[in-house]
Amino acid sequence: MSRPQSWVPTDPRSVPTREHVLSGLHGTDEGGAELVQLLTPEGQRVSDDRFGSWAADVGREELQGFYRDMVLVRRIDREGNALQRQGQLGIWVPLLGQEAAQVGAGRAATPRDMIFPSYREHGVAWCRGIDPTDLLGIFRGTDHGSWDPIAARFHLYTIVIGNQCLNATGYAMGQKFEGKVGDGPDAEATMCFFGDGATSQGDVHEGFVWAAAYDAPVVFYCQNNQWAISVPLERQTRVPLFQRARGYGFPGVRVDGNDVLACLAVTRWALEECRTGNGPVLIEAFTYRMDAHTTSDDPSRYRLADELELWKLKDPIERVRVNLVREHGVQQDFFDGVQAESDELAARFRAFCLAMPDPGPDRMFSEVYAELSPQLEAQKQAYLEYHASFETEGSLAGPRIGGV
Amino acid sequence: MTTMTLAKALNSGLRAAMELDPKVLVMGEDVGKLGGVFRVTDGLAKDFGEQRVLDTPLSESGIIGTAVGLAIRGFRPVCEIQFDGFVFPGYDQIVSQLAKVRFRSQGRVPMPVVVRIPFGGGIGAVEHHSESPESLFAHVAGLKVVACSNPDDAHWMIRQAIASDDPVIFFEPKRRYWEKGEVSETEPAPLFSSRVVRSGADVTVACYGPLVKTCLEAAAAAEAEGTDVEVIDLRSLSPLDLGPVFSSVRRTGRLVVVSEAPSEASVTSEVAARVQEECFHSLEAPVLRVTGFDTPYPPSKCEDDYLPDLDRVLDGVDRALGW
Numbered sequence: 001m002s003r004p005q006s007w008v009p010t011d012p013r014s015v016p017t018r019e020h021v022l023s024g025l026h027g028t029d030e031g032g033a034e035l036v037q038l039l040t041p042e043g044q045r046v047s048d049d050r051f052g053s054w055a056a057d058v059g060r061e062e063l064q065g066f067y068r069d070m071v072l073v074r075r076i077d078r079e080g081n082a083l084q085r086q087g088q089l090g091i092w093v094p095l096l097g098q099e100a101a102q103v104g105a106g107r108a109a110t111p112r113d114m115i116f117p118s119y120r121e122h123g124v125a126w127c128r129g130i131d132p133t134d135l136l137g138i139f140r141g142t143d144h145g146s147w148d149p150i151a152a153r154f155h156l157y158t159i160v161i162g163n164q165c166l167n168a169t170g171y172a173m174g175q176k177f178e179g180k181v182g183d184g185p186d187a188e189a190t191m192c193f194f195g196d197g198a199t200s201q202g203d204v205h206e207g208f209v210w211a212a213a214y215d216a217p218v219v220f221y222c223q224n225n226q227w228a229i230s231v232p233l234e235r236q237t238r239v240p241l242f243q244r245a246r247g248y249g250f251p252g253v254r255v256d257g258n259d260v261l262a263c264l265a266v267t268r269w270a271l272e273e274c275r276t277g278n279g280p281v282l283i284e285a286f287t288y289r290m291d292a293h294t295t296s297d298d299p300s301r302y303r304l305a306d307e308l309e310l311w312k313l314k315d316p317i318e319r320v321r322v323n324l325v326r327e328h329g330v331q332q333d334f335f336d337g338v339q340a341e342s343d344e345l346a347a348r349f350r351a352f353c354l355a356m357p358d359p360g361p362d363r364m365f366s367e368v369y370a371e372l373s374p375q376l377e378a379q380k381q382a383y384l385e386y387h388a389s390f391e392t393e394g395s396l397a398g399p400r401i402g403g404v
Numbered sequence: 405m406t407t408m409t410l411a412k413a414l415n416s417g418l419r420a421a422m423e424l425d426p427k428v429l430v431m432g433e434d435v436g437k438l439g440g441v442f443r444v445t446d447g448l449a450k451d452f453g454e455q456r457v458l459d460t461p462l463s464e465s466g467i468i469g470t471a472v473g474l475a476i477r478g479f480r481p482v483c484e485i486q487f488d489g490f491v492f493p494g495y496d497q498i499v500s501q502l503a504k505v506r507f508r509s510q511g512r513v514p515m516p517v518v519v520r521i522p523f524g525g526g527i528g529a530v531e532h533h534s535e536s537p538e539s540l541f542a543h544v545a546g547l548k549v550v551a552c553s554n555p556d557d558a559h560w561m562i563r564q565a566i567a568s569d570d571p572v573i574f575f576e577p578k579r580r581y582w583e584k585g586e587v588s589e590t591e592p593a594p595l596f597s598s599r600v601v602r603s604g605a606d607v608t609v610a611c612y613g614p615l616v617k618t619c620l621e622a623a624a625a626a627e628a629e630g631t632d633v634e635v636i637d638l639r640s641l642s643p644l645d646l647g648p649v650f651s652s653v654r655r656t657g658r659l660v661v662v663s664e665a666p667s668e669a670s671v672t673s674e675v676a677a678r679v680q681e682e683c684f685h686s687l688e689a690p691v692l693r694v695t696g697f698d699t700p701y702p703p704s705k706c707e708d709d710y711l712p713d714l715d716r717v718l719d720g721v722d723r724a725l726g727w
Binding site: 116143144145146148149150155156158160163165166167168169170171172173174175177178202203206207209210213366367368369370371373374375376 | 429455460461463465466468469470471472473474475476477478479493496497500501505506507508509510511512513514545546548568569570596643644
């Protein structure tokens, strides 16, 4: 490649050219000095002096496990898309292409670690043991998240972009205040997921500032999928995102987000740094959103199909399959088995979705407060009586609704 | 009974809550070594340490956003916003997270967070230091909003707010911080309740925060002219506890609602709407309001014109009587 390496602001008088900016943001098609990679797009396992040891224990069996994770997660994702197209979900948020970024990070966390997702982290949810059917309520409109975030150590999806970076930082501050940072066996860390678009939000910057000020054990895990709906990365930043960490006083690492091993290794390192008191850390997982932002989006209006074709060559699942075949001699029956399992999972996912009951009218009054006010209690009772009047009297007459 | 200033009463309330529960944290700008710009948190950092009294970075979204995270972890943060007009960078976290995490999680993740906000004018301050934004919070489902008016309530309401498992936006009348009053040995009333602070037969005046004192002074002046004014301190702005207002209006037939905040789409609008729903046949006059104007808070040389004072309250009382 003849592209210049990305611009590093060592000389305060220097200014990046547009070529520098774009090469820093996009110039990693083939790796490069700044991109941590342990598995090439062609499926070849490669070494990395700094992070290789963090995945040294990953052999055939573990790699098969990650392959299975990614195939199942992708199958659920495609089924979610299909369910939306068939009118069963109001919307679906696809993760297609980001399976390695999510499974690598998700599998790096221990059950003690806490995770704050954005809203595309179906793969991380999978790694936390959240049943995929628990994701459906959000997109079908029956609830805002149905898992127990405390028990799963996986917070509910946060839809307002960037809010969770401060919530995660606060949680990590709490871990530190409780003495859970150090060399002990009960050490914990927090990981926060967000996207490249979120890096323009104040809450993300404030999260960086606060985490640094309190040495909070939080890994900021940015999945740079290149697009914030229709807006490309260069509208969000002049420098590669991982370089921003330097300005806040903590390390930033760019990892090949389509390489599950590299994501695992870098995240294991980062979480351990945080657990032992060297947090925070920023990880930029360099990846690509291969599908639309959501099922309501139409990427053909803002990006070329060529770009997608280029990224298909770097598919996160295919490179693991190739590696399993070539370097571990894995036979076809394994892949057939995973395929069959994914079909079964998708069928269960679909059947669950179709059978989901609508919540009753009392759902909206539930758990607004620990202590429901007499005013809200009266609103609830009046509406439930009004609602019931249609069933008992079959007429529009009923108690008044709204204010009490 | 002990006599102390409203600021000191808050301080002793915070201290009591921190002694009672090690999960209670105080956090905000300058709340540690300095003791807060109004000295409400004076001495707490020294006695409880900087892991329980956090001098935070200067970012309100950060204060609320990390408090939400700390609450998820099981802490009970008490946030201080330095001035009313500075809360808005944190408004997103208050509305999008603090108010909704409990509902979103169907009760699995409570949000026992208190946000203390000194509010109101009358101290001759520059812009953004004299506002009354309580209606912007009362409108948000998932939040509870209270305002104290005297040292006794300040002490007990802050303790009750900290003990509540719901997020409470706690408004403190900044121009009354230095006024003294007695603080009871036991809690005088439940948190989310209003209270008749002066009984009267002719007109009901409902008010809260810094204007309770103004309204009591107006009632004393009216008495000299032969008008018997009942004054109700609303105390809880969301939920509103309007039972005492309804029974008062059923006796007096007349209501004046008083607040420093602009009147449009406000707590005073809500009181007026609900009183006409509940007391329609008892009303001898329309519900009147004496409030700040629907303008931005003015330069301080205009604030005596902006703020409802004794005369404007009396004018409202006279208009209600003369209808």
